[in-house]
Amino acid sequence: MPEGSALHPQASDCLVQVSDPHFGTERPELVEALVRRVRHLEPAAVVLSGDITQRATAAQFAAAARFAQRLAPTPVLAIPGNHDIPLYAVHERLFSPYRRYAQAFGPVADRLWSQGIWHVALLNTTRWWRHKHGEVSRGQVDRVVQWLQSAAPRAVKVVVTHQPLTLVTPRDGHNRLRGAEPALQAWHTAGADLLLGGHIHLPSIACVRPEPTPLWAVQAGTAVSSRVRGQAPNGVTEFRAFCEADLNGVSRRHCGVRFWNWDGRDLAAGPWSRLALGEGR
Numbered sequence: 001m002p003e004g005s006a007l008h009p010q011a012s013d014c015l016v017q018v019s020d021p022h023f024g025t026e027r028p029e030l031v032e033a034l035v036r037r038v039r040h041l042e043p044a045a046v047v048l049s050g051d052i053t054q055r056a057t058a059a060q061f062a063a064a065a066r067f068a069q070r071l072a073p074t075p076v077l078a079i080p081g082n083h084d085i086p087l088y089a090v091h092e093r094l095f096s097p098y099r100r101y102a103q104a105f106g107p108v109a110d111r112l113w114s115q116g117i118w119h120v121a122l123l124n125t126t127r128w129w130r131h132k133h134g135e136v137s138r139g140q141v142d143r144v145v146q147w148l149q150s151a152a153p154r155a156v157k158v159v160v161t162h163q164p165l166t167l168v169t170p171r172d173g174h175n176r177l178r179g180a181e182p183a184l185q186a187w188h189t190a191g192a193d194l195l196l197g198g199h200i201h202l203p204s205i206a207c208v209r210p211e212p213t214p215l216w217a218v219q220a221g222t223a224v225s226s227r228v229r230g231q232a233p234n235g236v237t238e239f240r241a242f243c244e245a246d247l248n249g250v251s252r253r254h255c256g257v258r259f260w261n262w263d264g265r266d267l268a269a270g271p272w273s274r275l276a277l278g279e280g281r
């Protein structure tokens, strides 16, 4: 069991997802609003789900690292997106695609972060030989299954990928993670509750597998970039997980999700969505 995974009977906690900031195209007023919001929410962690930079330059990674440092002491759990591998610096892309990323955010590796009620698997789904599309390997699927099975009974189990595992709009189908279908099947069976993704800059919440226990996919928009998609606003996502034991000792779990959207002056809270999760096992 990972360190720091003790659960309380009434545990509730906050996680914030920041996705696709594309530093290099960031809007400074949005960065300031985001820092203020995270400090106010005091989440257990910020999930930074890729496309951290626009073109993976040293200057863009330095700006992104400064942003992450301003959130301290909140840990920032980062994974790369396709934009975080140099595109035009061909030698770099071939031989050290994550060098600049690693200088800012540490080595690129799939990892498990577990604290309180949260049990979060973060995967690198970028590949230097792919331009935009990502993929999940058989080894990654199996690793996440093991991590999910190691979770405490009442933990809320989250898998984070940059490219989405599932999509609510059919026209985005080409953006789906390669290998998504067997991954979905395996992770649902292993008890995953939430799938967090970015990449398409279109926030959404969907129940993608209702039975026997619900599996939810939550897509984030772009946090601070001017590269918004259509009418989809800039914003970040707040998660609040709850676990309550009834008199028979059965744990009822759910997760509140709301988007904080840029309204032209500040990040404004949207309505809560209440996602029912399976009973704690």
Ligand SMILES: [Fe+2]
Pocket (backbone or CB within 6 Å): 051, 081, 082, 083, 162, 198, 199, 200
């Ligand atoms: Fe992306």
